[in-house]
Amino acid sequence: MKLKNSFSVDLPIETAWKILLDIPAVVPCMPGAELLAVEDERSYRGQMKVKLGPVAVAFQGRARLTEVDEARHLVRVAASGTEGKGRGSAQAEVVFRLLPEGQTTRVEIDTDLSLAGAVAQYGRAQGVIADVSQVMVDAFAQNLRRRIAESPSPSGSGSAQEAVPAANAPALSLFSLLAALIRHWFSGSKDVP
């Protein structure tokens, strides 16, 4: 499953690049994501909780930065995780690409997501995964912007916890995220609000 998402941050590209590569600080911005361990500077163990309607799943696994190309402002991540209750697994190959837009930066995310096992067979949810991914990316971007606003120094990762506390991340009820999705529906437009 190929997913395309993007967002913008009000930072020049070099600053944005540094912030985004501060993985321990960035991860908690993702709703449902939690960093469990830093294995080395390129490898991380973490957990990702996702809720699709009544179905709540939690994937634990590894993410590895397989390519960090500062010149092209491109990061390639290989992530894979297993669902904690034996309901399958997820594998993702994610490419983050930063593009300068004047004093702001556009972040493009290309994801190749593969689900396996029971989670892949949840037929009625197949269609909403792409929508949910964009809602999550939007929330991520919002949290990231808040983090940037509160802590202009990329090294000050402490305040990231305040942006969206990791423990509460899954509780960041997808209600509000999905409400955004619905508004997007009602707008009848494909553009991200």
Add this chain to the structure above:
Amino acid sequence: MKPAPFDYHAPQTLEEATALLATLENAKVLAGGQSLVPMMNFRYVIVDHLVDLAKVKSLAGISVADGRMRIGAMTRQREIEFSPEVARHCPLLLKAIKNVGHRQTRNRGTIGGSLAHADPAAEMPTVCAAHDAVIEITGHAGTRKVPFNEFGIGFMTTAVEPNEIVTAIELPLWPQGHGYGFQEFARRHGDFAVAGAAVLVDCDKGGIVRRASVTLCGVGNTPLRLPAAEAALTGQRLDDAAIGAAVNAVKSIEPTSDIHATPEYRSHLAQVLLARALRDAAGRCGKLD
């Protein structure tokens, strides 16, 4: 396909039920179980506690007062199907409920369960959207009433918090003799609709639409009201031109896709079904059943 372990609670009163939900971790309400239990058997849903509302007798029943029909959340779909009140006052609900699953599941399934499960193709939420229903939700802290357009907030996701219960549905009734139409397309009898349309119209004696309600199901993550279609009908005679204008409003929607249908097909079906529902409504408008 056996469910994961959980404990079972059967409160006798609403107070007991909400108290349980306020204290238990990872608990879920069990109503008719026709949607929840399959998901538990597949272990898509894993809970630590089930709070069964079957013994909370105050939650079942249908009554009509002050231009509203109140349906208790634990009212079985079968009771709605055979309710004279529903037939008299809310024919759209009667028409729609015959499409809900099968007789064997309607015997157990409840309207509250259908709403809380909030499947995007389900008939009961669609009727609620069409009727501007108000959903009564009760938690330990008290009862709140949520207009339906704030109730369904996403794919199988509602405004009901984990420690709350849907307790009743209030349907503001339309005048006697209103027109209605419900059309859905399912691959087989009783399957979830690929798409569907629910229509209410109130016409004056000259056949001019005073008020219209147009809702689609199956095309979005929740039932979709179509204000543009309603506007296109209001003040018009329900003729081909007006129906065509209303159907045009569907084209601006970008439907969901899943393994059963592409957005293009869903849009196509929604247009066809809306046209048919509107023609049904036109034929019924002003006639007292």
Add this chain to the structure above:
Amino acid sequence: MGAKQFGARVSRLEDSALLTGGGRFVDDTKLPGMLHACFVRSPHAHARLRSIDASAARDLPGVHAVFTADDLPASVGGNRMPMLVPNPAIEASLTQHCLAREEVCYVGQTVAVIVADSRYIAEDAVALVDVDYDVLPMASNCRDAVKPDAARAHSALANNIASTFRMGYGDVDAAFASAAHVFKEDIWQHRGGGMAMETRAVIASLDPSTDLLTVWSATQTPHIGRRMLADLLDRSLESIRVIAPDVGGGFGPKAIFYAEEAVIPAVAMLLRRPIKWIEDRREHFLCATQERDQYWTVEIAVDGEGKIKGVRGKLLHDTGAFVPWGIIMPYIAAATMPGPYVIPAYGLDVTVALTNKVATTPVRGAGRPQAVFAMERLMDRVARELKLDPAEVRFRNFIQPEQMPYSVGLTFRDGKPLVYDSGDYPQAQAEALRMINYEGFAVRKAQARAQGRFLGVGIGNYVEGTGLGPYEGVTVRVLPSGKVAVATGATNQGQGTRTTLSQIVADNLGCRIEDIVMTVGDTAAIPQGVGAFASRQAVNAGSSALMAGGAVRVQIVKLAAHVLGVSEDEIEVEDSIAIARGGNRPSLTFRELARLSQGMPGFSFAPGQSPGLEHTAYFTPPQASYCSGTHVVETDVDPMTGAVKILNYIVAHDSGNIINPLIVDGQIQGGVAHGIGNALLEWMKYDENAQPLTTTFADYLIPMATDVPTCKIAHIESPSPLNPLGVKGAGEGGTIPAAAAIIAAIEDALSEFGVHFAETPLVPERIVGALRTAGAYEKLGGLR
């Protein structure tokens, strides 16, 4: 003779128990000390197994054991499973391990087994087994899989080609070169399943006092299962008893011997406890074998009158990850293509592709529905292009009854020349057309069109090789009680095997049908057996029942004549009594005769007499017998939604002589239902990673009561000269031409828009899509 049972609408002997909850399906058996198993299955379509950590699962209270391949005895844990029907054309003869070693090649492949106090606990434990997979690239779509740079379905193989072969005869290229017209069709048919209402099921129990391993299995082939178990468990045949009790539908997938059928007995032996495994529906969607996945590119060459000069093309068959049943399906498909038509030259190049999906093996029809669909689509194309009536094109090309026996020019899958033994194809089609009032259809269509409805009619013809050998045995034994014990290797998944064989034995032995005590599906009852597939039981077991019943009757006549002191031709046998025709009609009951036949200690038998009244017969057919028929379908298509309603379904069916019309009609009607599913509803979908997507009955749609009309059925009876009953198989004919006829009818209903269809299932969305492309909605003045 008593009332003749053969040919009568005898109501079924099976029914009373099944109607009162007294059926005995595998899951109905509960043994003392029995434990319950659940399998750990691969979530990936293709992955290397790095490690399996089952410690947490083993620690769960209620769990007795967890086994991986290495924990099983080497014979069953180390070897690949035997292939059932080897063929020299198979290049990659891969079957799976009972529990995966090193590599998993489809979603659902067995990796480990958990044994616990209950299935509930066993499922809890599955989530605790930590399997470390290294996900490998996978082959999902067979058209991509055969490309040179495709990801390989098995890492040990150089490519995904399991087999290539050519089937044909005559100078095809010359036929095409000289033809007036050549038409080409691209045809695809998707996967579906057997979807018996009862899932697979196995119980195994080892009796330590006798060392007898008893296995109850919901299988079509208990004797084959026993042979497989003897190989895999390294035991003698005599130490294994396989019982197929009441089986809740078969339809092909239960003819396969599966990994679970070996693992459960192995585990029962290791733990010395009876073990039960009941497949759940999700497992059935993942792991029970499937069928139909084929892509055809075929051409037909005809003269100016629509007479066929030749047929040629390519067939790509998706066999899935393994070839447990060899390549018989594409083989059967290729051999079925010529059907009832005179085709002077024929050539089909077949490629069998490996993909990372569960294996395809025969499902009701077994390759034939695809071939018939391909051939009949070509016939309809010829009719359309030459502006001929589709029925007329077929009449012009039928093999005529006087050409029987007709040698097609191919070798069938039984290794014998493909020779149609009997049949009257023009008569079947004429009868079906008469029954649907084909002549009046144009008027009906026009009248409906005036009301805004779209009616269409479609025809499907087929010839089906049935009654395949090698044999099926029947033992008939008169018991000292006077009852008649009948045992057969034939099995019963709803076909009424007990009833039909009882009818034959009653007639040929001369007993009351209610005196028969039948054992089916039990390897202890008869030493040799094959099982239910290829519509073979009426021909094979039926003929053996005739032979065995007749042989015991001869024994009875001899004994009765001797005891009563009359000549043998004086003796009549009926209603379980032997009666002398003359004098005061002295008689002996079967009970008396059976006791006499045991002999008395110390006394000699009469010359020529053998002990007991008993005979076992194994009929071995010389080749397949070919049943045939015509389906004609009338549909009402809603072009706005793509909904298809079948208004009228006619079957003219020729399966030779009919043992029991009630049962044959039921087989046809049920087969048609399966064909309607294939034509309109059933689609086993996979994503690009070969993950199955339709794993519930809400996503994989099998026909409901509102989808299947009651068929009108006519029987044409062209007796087969190849067996003493003159019968042919009837179990699959209902399915085989259904999709061909239905899709043709849909196309005909929408003929004014010029849309064409060459796929199954033909889902409403595809109908609407084709109409939109054809500009139909503009012609119809918008959506309504």
Add this chain to the structure above:
Amino acid sequence: MAKHQVSLKVNGRSVEREVDSRLTLVDFLRGELELTGTHVGCEHGVCGACTVLIDGRTARSCLTFAIQVDASDITTVEGLASADGGLNTLQQAFQDNHGLQCGFCTPGMLMSLTELLKDNPDPSEEQVRDVLTGNLCRCTGYAGIVAAALDAARRMRTGA
């Protein structure tokens, strides 16, 4: 694991048992009471093989937990036969009209039609098929079942 006491009536017989919360009614009937006539076909409420009557109304026993039917009255296929143990009218009509082949879906079919014929002694073919959509059959193509239902209704009406 939480256990609860249930007491109920099954085919007229009083039953008391201690059950796990998560034990489904069908597993309770089959495993605990050894009433194996009720079958498990899909465990997600579509196939209908597990259909039983709860207080006279059909229900999926795979979608009902045993604990939920405390104080209820359950009828299974074993409770249908006539007083003398022979086939009842509906069951006899199934045999006469070849309404079953493998017999696996049959108990569920009988329960659904028992409810229908009680509510509606003279159903149309359309009404019969409508009810039968709640029960899947893979063998028969439904023709014999539909015929049996209509035949049984006629026999019950006429007392034949």
